Amino acid sequence: MVTGTIAALQKTAADLLVKKTVDLVIGYGQSPLGDIVPLFIRKAEEAERLQWNRHCTYNLVRYLTDREVIGPAGVGPEDRKADAQSKDTAAGKVAVVVKGCDLKSLVVLQSESQVRRDRLTVIGLPCPGVTDKGGRLLAKCESCPPEAYNPREGLCDLVVGAPVDETGGRPVRDGSFQEIEEIDALEATERRELWDRYFSRCLRCYACRNVCPLCYCKECVFDQHDPRWVSPAAGVATNRAFHLIRAYHLAGRCVDCGECERACPVGIPLRRINRKVAKVVEESFHFQAGLDPEAKSPLVLFSSEDPEEFIE
Amino acid sequence: MRIVEQKVLAKLVQCCLADSEIIAPVESEGRLYFQLLDPEQGLVELVWPEVGDSAPPEDPLTVNSIKEFFFPRRQELYEQRPEGIIPRTAPIEQKRLLLFARPCETRALTILDRVFLGETQDDFYKSARQNTTVVGLHCLRPDRYCFCTSLGGGPFGTEGMDLSLTPIAGERFLVTPVSEKGEALLASLSGQEAGEAEQKALEILRNNAEAAIRRRIQLPEPKTMAEYFTSEYWKEVSRACIACGICSYLCPTCHCFDIVDEGYLRLRCWDTCSSDTFTRMAAGEDHRKQKHTRYRQRIYHKFSYFKENFDTHSCVGCGRCTRHCPVKIDIVEIVNGIGGLAAGGGKP
Amino acid sequence: MSGNSKNGRKLKIVGFLCNWCSYAGADLAGVSRLQYPEEIRIIRVPCSGRINPLLVLKCFQEGADGVLVSGCHPGDCHYQDGNLYARRRMLLLRSLLTYFGIDERRFHMSWVSASEGKKWAETVRRLVEDVKAADAEAKEGIPVW
C-alpha cells in the first residue's frame, strides 16, 4: 500500500482533532509485537500512530455502538440530553476509518437509527483486499464486488488515498453463492454431519457476536435468563441453536464483513451460514443489505409476491 | 534418558488404544486441536512433531489447551427430577494417555490442581488427573507470543509431566521419565540409552529454544498492582476489548465456571469474567458493569489474587490469549505497562 | 394410525395455531368429528405473526419431533398482515433448519381457515406421516436436534 496514504490519513486525523471536528478518531494502529490493533486517538500528536496496510482486517464500525468506547455523548442514538449539556462542540463526535466492506455495515447501522450520522465523520479508504497473517487474501475479499473496492463517495465524508481499480489478485465476484450451493446440494445427513462437526468445536466464547458491528443489542437473547432460549453450556445441540439464531438475527442485515469468521478461534466457517441467509434473502425477498441507508430490513417487511411453495 | 524411535512410540500408542483413551493434537483446516483420537481411525489423525526448519506450523500450540480433558467445557452433573436425583457424570475410570502436551500446559495442570484439589476436592478432576498419563513434548520453536520463561516455566520444562519427549532428527525422541508413571511407561519403550553426546545435544536445543523466547512479562510488586487498581490505565488498555471469552476459554489456567440447568439436567460449563453477565445478580445488581473492570479482574486474578491465595501466578505464558485475541489485546504489554507507569512516576 | 417413532416412542409434535383461523379450523374438525392423529399438541397464539422463530427452535431443543405453524390464508389475517410477516420468517427459518441438516419434513407451515376443518385434519395427517418418515430414515443415535 502506498505510504502516501498513511501520511494523508494521519494528517486527516490530526486535522479533525485540531479543528475539533471530532474528539475521537478510531483507526488502525500497530502493537509492539507488530500486530495491527484498533487504535483510539484523542490527541492530534497521536495521529502519527495510525497505520494502514493489508493486515487491517478489523471492521471498526463495531466500536460505534460500544458505549464504553464512544461515551454517553457519542454517536449512539441515545443520551441526547448528555449531548445537549456538553459545551464542547466536539464532545462525543467521532471519526472512523472504514473500508468498502465496513462501510456497508455502517449503512445498516444508519438504516436502523443506531448512529447519528451528523456526529460521525467517516474516513473511507480504497482497499486492495486484506490478508491473513500468512499473506493469503481473505475469503471475503475474494467475493468482494468491485464496486466495494472503493468506499462509496456519498456515504463517506472523506476518502483518503487513490482509488483502487485493480482487482489486486481478487477474482471478480460473479454474484454467485457457489460455496453455499455446494452445501445445499449435499444430503441432509451430510449437511448435519458437516455442521455438527464444526458446532462441536464451538466454545461459546461469543467472539462472533461481540465482534459483529451489527450485534449491538443492549441485552442479547443469549444473555437472557428468563426465558433462557439457549443454554450457555457448549454442546452440539445448544451450539447449533446458538449459530442458527445468531445468523437469523443478521438476516437481511449481514453485509459479509467476515469479522465473525475471522474472530472464531476454532475455525467455524461462519460466513457460510451468513451467506446462506443472504442467499435466501436475495433470492426470495430480492434484498441486499448495506446498500441503502434508507432501506428497511426485509424481515420487517413483506410482499404479496413472497414465495410460499413450502406452505400447505 | 533413552533414545526412542518414533515408530516404537507409535507402536506403544497403538497398543494403548485398546484399553486407553488417547488425547493428542489433531489437525483440522490448518489448525491443531487437542482431541480424543478416534479408536477406529487409530493413529492416522495424530500429528507428530516436526524437527528442523521444515515447514513449522503457524502456531506451535494447539488452539485449545489440554484443560478441557480435566475440566470439561460442558460437564453434566446430575438430573434433578421432581422424583429424585439421578447422577450423570461419574469420575473417570478409563486410563488415558495425553500425548504431546507442551511444558506450559502441563505446568498449568499443576496450577489447576491448587484450585480443584485444594480444600474441597473436585472428584471428577481428581479422577481425570489420576488416570491420565501425561507425555509432554518440549518446544523447539516457540513463537513470538510465547513468554513462559518469565513465569517460571520454559520450553524444556517438565512440571506436570510423567514423561518428556524431545524430538530429534531422524524421527526419534529423547525420552526422559519425570514421574513413577513415566518410569513405568518408559520401561515399555525400547531404545538405546542416551549418552553424553545426546545430553549435550539436548542442552543446545534447550538453550536455543530458551533464547528464542524474547518476550518477558515483568510482574509489578503487589503493592504497585494495588496502587494502580483504580487507575484510568485500565480503561485505556481495555478499550478495544470486545469482551468475548476467547482469552479465558483458551487459557490453560482459567477455571471459572457456571452451573446451569437444561431442563432437569444440571451441568457445569465454562464461564468468563469478561462476560457482562458474570457477576450480574438476579435482581440486576452488578459490581462489574463496565468492561474495564472486568478486564482488570482478569489481570488481577491471575497476577495478584491467585498469587496471594495459591502462591503462584495463574498464567504460564503460553500466549494463547494474545495469539487468538480478535483485536490482539496483549496481556504482556498491559502488565508490563503497570510497571512502566510506576517507573515513570505515573499517577495511580 | 399409530404415531410412534421407530423405536416405539410416542412422537411429540407441536402446532402453533393462530386464534382466528387455524385454531377455529381445528375446532371445527373436532366438532365435525373428523379423525386426525393425536400426536399434535396445539398451542393457540393470537396470530401466526406472533410466532417468534425462537419458539420453534425451543420446541426442537426440548425434544419435539416436529413443529407446525399455521395461520390464516393471505388476505384473511385478523390483524391484516401478521401472516405475511410470518411467511417470510418461517421461510428463512426453514431454509436454515434444512441447511443445518434438520430434516425439512419436521417443520411445516400451513394456511388453514376457520371453515377448513377437513384441511386441518389432512394437514395434521400429512405432518405426522412426514415426521414419521423422517424419523424412520434418521440415522441411529442422531437426535432430532
Added chain:
Amino acid sequence: MPTQIYTPYAARIEELRIETRDVKTLRLVFQDQEVGKNFSFQPGQFLELSVPGEGEATFCLVSSPKERGYVECSVKRVGLVTEAIHRLDQNALVGLRGPYGNSFPLKNMEGRDLIFVAGGIGLAALRSLIRVVLSRREDFGSIRILYGARSVADLVYREELEQWQSRKDVDTVLTVDPGGETAEWKGKIGFVPAMLEKLNPDRHSATVITCGPPIMIRYVLAALDRMGFDPQSVITTLEMKMKCGLGHCGRCNVGPLYVCKDGPVFTYAQIKEFVEQIL
C-alpha cells in the same frame, strides 16, 4: 460413584410462611432422616437451594442451629430461581447442598454490646445469629436491633419483631423509609444509617453486625466510620453472585477473597479496601 460435590440432598418444604408480598420463609426437612440428623451449621452460613428444572441459588440459613430436624431459608422473589421457589407448594421437593461459607465470630462477640443493623430482607442473614444470641442472652452485654424497611409492608418476621420488642433485655428499634409508613405505624420514620447515628452507640463496647441492601451497608459503614468505630468490631455479611459455594467457580472473587469460602461474613477491616467495588 457420581461426582459428589455438587449433588444436593432432597428436602421437602414442610412449611411455607408468607412474610411480605415478595418474601416467603421455607421450613425444609431432609428426605433422608440420617442426613437431617447429621446436618449442622453455624449462624452466617448459607445453602445452595435448587428447584428441579429451574436452577440453583444461594440463600442464607435463617433458623437457629439449635433447631434440629429442619432448616429455614427466606426467599425474596427477584429472579428465575426465586420466582420458581415462590411457585412451589407445601411438600414440594427441592435440593439442598451446604452449608457453605464461614460464620459469625460468636466467640469474639461474647461480653460485648451487640448492635444488629438490618435493612429489608437483610434481616434474614442476621436472624440465625440473633436467635442464638437471644438464647444465650447472659453471654452478651446490651443488645440492640435496628431494623428498617422501605415500607411497613416490607418488614419481615413480623411475629418475631413483636417478640423482640416485648423483651426487656433487647432494645428493638423499627423504622421505615419516609413515605413507607401507615397511619397505624408506631415505629420510627427514617433511613437506617441516619437512625444508627441518632442512636449514637458506644464505639468501644459495641460490636455492630449489619446486613441489608448494598447501598444501606455502604452508608452504615460510612456512619460507623464517622462515629470512630474500629473496623474490627464491625461485621457484615455480603451477597455476591455465587455458583459453586466452594471457591472454585471464581464468580464471587473480589480482591483476594472468595465471598463463598472466605465469607460471606467479613469484618469491615477485611473488606475496607474493596468497599467501592462491591457495595
